[in-house]
Amino acid sequence: MGSVLLPTLRRKREVDAAIRDTLDKVLVLRFGRAADAACLHLDDILAKSSWDISKFTTVALVDMDSEEMQVYVDYFDITLVPATIFFFNAHHMKMDSGIVPVKLSDGEELDGPIFR
Secondary structure, three states, X not given: OOOOOOOEEOOHHHHHHHHHHOOOOEEEEEEEOOOOHHHHHHHHHHHHHOOOOOOOEEXXXXXXXXXXXXXXXHHOOOOOOOEEEEEEOOEEEOOEEXXXXXXXXXXXXXXXXXXX
16 A cells, blocks of 8 residues: 555666656665555654655655565665665665764763764
8 A cells, every 4th residue: 555645666667767866865765565564654754754854855665565676675685674775866875773882082982873
């Protein structure tokens, strides 16, 4: 089913066109399944925030059960559902949501995010 507010891409050529044609904005592709509860929850969050982020982001849903999408599932090594993949000007943006310890000036350690 997917979201009413967000476009759902079901063919490889649609994903290719979205990646190629989205310029000067971050493209957020949510790979998942319309019947999955976690995907529906993320879709709801993305749909509610899509207006607020529309000046700098384009969001689309990708139906990963489509046979044509398996090339992306394999290429991005998608094993967890939902998976969110980011692009900027047709370049894949890698993001590690892990944490790394950061030493503060007083010697205390604080866990911070990793950006690449």
